[in-house]
Amino acid sequence: MSFIGQPVPELPVADVERAQQHYRDALGFEIGWLYPDKGIGAVSRDKVTIFFRKRDSPFEPAVHWVFAEDIDVSYQELQSSGANIVEPLEKKPWGLRQFTVKDLDGNIFYFHHD
Structure with a gap:
């Protein structure tokens, strides 16, 4: 059977450059690339890559479980880097x-551990 890689989510955002900078500063990602029209770009951290695509509001935010x-x-x-934690760590x-x-x-990430 052939190897299938990890899916790369594409998140809707109002401003791709702003999203890249936020993910770098608040979530520890590195900025990867930005298409010349600034309509799509990427960030990465460890083995995770995320694409951002410019969308007009209103758009449905994406939800991810990490x-x-x-x-x-x-x-x-994430707390010390200024991430927007909307629900604290709890069981x-x-x-x-x-x-x-x-x-x-408005994209949501549920960080979890069993």
Whole structure:
């Protein structure tokens, strides 16, 4: 069977450059590339790549579940870097320890650990 790589999410954003800078500054990503018309670009961190595509408002924000190997370290890192944590780290009734981050365009990331 052939190898299939990890999917790359494409998030809707109002401003691709602003999104790239936010993900760099608040979430620890590196800016990858930006298409000349500034309509699409990318960031990456570790083995994760995210594409951003300029969309006109209103658009439906994307939702992602992100496994964090060490949820406490991830929470502290994102908290200290100024990420918009909209739900604090806590054990949920469904058994996961998780916290929620929302980006500048309303896209949601549920960081979790079993």
